[in-house]
Amino acid sequence: MMQSEIVIVGCGNPLFGDDGFGPAVIEEMEKLILPDNVTIQDGGAGAPHFIFNFLDPEVTKKLVVVDISDFNAKPGSISKISGDTLKPGAYIDPHSWDGVDQLCRISAKIDTTVVMCQPAKAIKKGDADVEIGLSEDVKNAIPKAIQVILETIGVDYGTTINLQKEGSQRGAAETCGHQER
Amino acid sequence: MVLKVNDQGIIETGNWCSITPVRGVEKLAVGKTPEQVPKIASRVCGICPIAHNLAATEAMEASIKCEIPKDAKALRNILQLANRLHSIALHDILILPDLYIPGTETKINPFTAEEPVRTVAKRIQRLREIGQTIGQIAGGDCIHPRNTRIGGMYRNCSEQAKTKMYDLAKEGLVLAKAQMDFMIAVLRNYQARESVDVGGMKVPLPKTLGYHNQGYMATHAFYGSSSLDECPTWDINRFKEVRPWDWYMGEMEVSLEEPRYPVGGTTKIGTKVNPQMEACTGIPMYDGQPVEVGPRARLATYKNYDEKGTVGQNIAREMEYTDSLYEMIDQIDALDTCGKVVADFIPDGDGSLGWATNEAPRGCDAHIARVKDWKVQYFSMLVPTTWNFATCSAALTGAPWQLAEVIMRGYDPCVSCATHMIVLDEDNKVVAQKLIQ
Numbered sequence: 001m002m003q004s005e006i007v008i009v010g011c012g013n014p015l016f017g018d019d020g021f022g023p024a025v026i027e028e029m030e031k032l033i034l035p036d037n038v039t040i041q042d043g044g045a046g047a048p049h050f051i052f053n054f055l056d057p058e059v060t061k062k063l064v065v066v067d068i069s070d071f072n073a074k075p076g077s078i079s080k081i082s083g084d085t086l087k088p089g090a091y092i093d094p095h096s097w098d099g100v101d102q103l104c105r106i107s108a109k110i111d112t113t114v115v116m117c118q119p120a121k122a123i124k125k126g127d128a129d130v131e132i133g134l135s136e137d138v139k140n141a142i143p144k145a146i147q148v149i150l151e152t153i154g155v156d157y158g159t160t161i162n163l164q165k166e167g168s169q170r171g172a173a174e175t176c177g178h179q180e181r
Numbered sequence: 182m183v184l185k186v187n188d189q190g191i192i193e194t195g196n197w198c199s200i201t202p203v204r205g206v207e208k209l210a211v212g213k214t215p216e217q218v219p220k221i222a223s224r225v226c227g228i229c230p231i232a233h234n235l236a237a238t239e240a241m242e243a244s245i246k247c248e249i250p251k252d253a254k255a256l257r258n259i260l261q262l263a264n265r266l267h268s269i270a271l272h273d274i275l276i277l278p279d280l281y282i283p284g285t286e287t288k289i290n291p292f293t294a295e296e297p298v299r300t301v302a303k304r305i306q307r308l309r310e311i312g313q314t315i316g317q318i319a320g321g322d323c324i325h326p327r328n329t330r331i332g333g334m335y336r337n338c339s340e341q342a343k344t345k346m347y348d349l350a351k352e353g354l355v356l357a358k359a360q361m362d363f364m365i366a367v368l369r370n371y372q373a374r375e376s377v378d379v380g381g382m383k384v385p386l387p388k389t390l391g392y393h394n395q396g397y398m399a400t401h402a403f404y405g406s407s408s409l410d411e412c413p414t415w416d417i418n419r420f421k422e423v424r425p426w427d428w429y430m431g432e433m434e435v436s437l438e439e440p441r442y443p444v445g446g447t448t449k450i451g452t453k454v455n456p457q458m459e460a461c462t463g464i465p466m467y468d469g470q471p472v473e474v475g476p477r478a479r480l481a482t483y484k485n486y487d488e489k490g491t492v493g494q495n496i497a498r499e500m501e502y503t504d505s506l507y508e509m510i511d512q513i514d515a516l517d518t519c520g521k522v523v524a525d526f527i528p529d530g531d532g533s534l535g536w537a538t539n540e541a542p543r544g545c546d547a548h549i550a551r552v553k554d555w556k557v558q559y560f561s562m563l564v565p566t567t568w569n570f571a572t573c574s575a576a577l578t579g580a581p582w583q584l585a586e587v588i589m590r591g592y593d594p595c596v597s598c599a600t601h602m603i604v605l606d607e608d609n610k611v612v613a614q615k616l617i618q
Contacts, residue, residue, distance in 0.1 A: 015206065015224045015225070023325075042324060043324060044224060045224055045227035049228055050324050
């Protein structure tokens with residue numbers, strides 16, 4: 001089966017500058033050796049159409065979505081929110097899936113976290129200026145984002161030790177059934 | 182989409198255009214290495230990255246004249262067919278809300294928890310899972326494949342992975358047959374109706390819904406062709422592109438609203454539109470005419486399939502379900518997991534023009550490239566929906582305007598930017614505009 005207990009998906013399009021943050025984080029995470037119960041996926045521009053096939057509420061316990069978001073912080077700032085706090089969008093048709101709407105639906109069954117990075121400039125839907133490459137601030141935020149993701153899924157990869165508060169997250173991996181490294 | 186209609190609301194002229202920013206990507210490719218461009222190409226679209234990745238990779242190989250090993254070709258074929266399987270299932274979700282549960286006046290909501298639709302939805306999801314899993318094994322990733330490379334594939338798969346793909350394909354074949362039969366039954370049920378419901382409006386259903394006489398273009402039943410082939414099935418000299426200015430109507434104004442049209446009614450009166458100026462793709466032609474590409478084009482070219490209209494087009498797509506799995510099983514059988522998958526010699530390119538077509542789920546995806554000294558000098562993408570814009574526009578003629586989207590969905594359009602639908606009256610005034618996204 002494709003489905004894993006923990007799924008991490010990077011969303012966005014590298015053709016649109018900082019929107020490529022999610023795929024860039026996944027590219028870096030591919031260099032790590034992660035537990036077998038963790039799947040990392042470059043969702044790219046097609047995440048809403050494709051990524052939900054990776055999730056089975058009977059198997060998948062935790063979903064982490066990595067994306068950019070304008071939350072009025074300094075460029076490169078990392079934040080995370082729970083899927084419970086997302087507001088549903090509007091369903092239009094299967095070729096215009098709004099991923100947020102689906103995340104809202106699924107977060108009731110799967111523990112969902114969105115790890116967000118503040119882009120250098122806000123990207124609006126419909127922007128067509130093609131520009132490859134992340135801004136310096138956002139590129140520098142990749143290690144921090146990976147630390148936050150690893151902390152969220154309860155994987156102590158060394159780099160996360162200092163981030164973890166006493167008693168936090170280590171149990172998360174056990175509840176998801178993965179072997180502590 | 183801009184429509185000129187008569188007093189009865191029947192479309193006299195259809196204008197469907199796109200503002201997809203494809204040309205920017207093509208300029209971006211210039212000066213990059215051939216390895217970079219397929220990665221860029223796969224990001225222009227959220228739905229068919231696999232087709233763009235394969236077509237761009239093979240256009241580069243065609244330019245540098247690099248033949249790839251047969252097992253690399255087999256892996257690409259498996260990836261291609263897995264993508265087609267997944268995409269047909271996705272299209273089923275797109276069109277089911279137009280169709281009725283046979284014997285009832287209830288339209289199908291693919292997301293309902295009620296039977297019998299729930300079983301169908303689960304089958305669709307399983308087919309998508311199977312397509313994506315096989316694609317992941319063969320292509321390294323099921324969305325943006327990373328196993329493809331100039332000169333072949335990065336790695337072959339293991340014997341265990343080959344067995345897994347084979348088992349999944351066999352499971353998929355049974356499900357695909359059942360799904361194909363179901364979809365053809367509900368499509369025939371739709372076709373037999375005198376009228377259909379659109380947002381509470383009873384709309385007469387013409388027997389010629391979606392008919393056109395533009396002809397078909399397909400380059401292979403399953404995969405595609407390239408300028409490296411001994412007998413290429415696409416001729417770049419028969420292709421030309423005209424400006425949208427020569428094809429679409431000029432500035433118009435919406436003069437009628439239809440609040441019942443789903444979802445949320447049509448655009449407000451007074452909205453100005455100008456498809457002539459807004460369209461940003463050219464109109465590609467083959468032998469001087471727009472052509473239809475896609476499942477029916479493939480079946481018409483390689484199987485003498487002859488059913489016209491929107492229903493015929495959708496049925497052709499359903500018939501590709503089992504075709505793609507039978508071919509996939511043959512390709513998996515042929516794969517030698519010990520065979521090499523990278524060419525012995527990968528030239529840097531001498532600036533020759535090369536092209537490759539990929540028979541993507543939505544139709545022929547033609548990429549053209551020129552590579553010299555491992556730098557891309559020229560790159561162009563003729564994506565399936567670009568081919569189909571003008572053909573679909575012609576197919577709209579004679580249909581009630583309320584069914585324009587049903588015709589459009591038959592082409593399984595993949596337009597990454599907003600598309601507008603506008604209705605004109607006899608004085609060329611716009612009477613309705615529908616924001617599709």
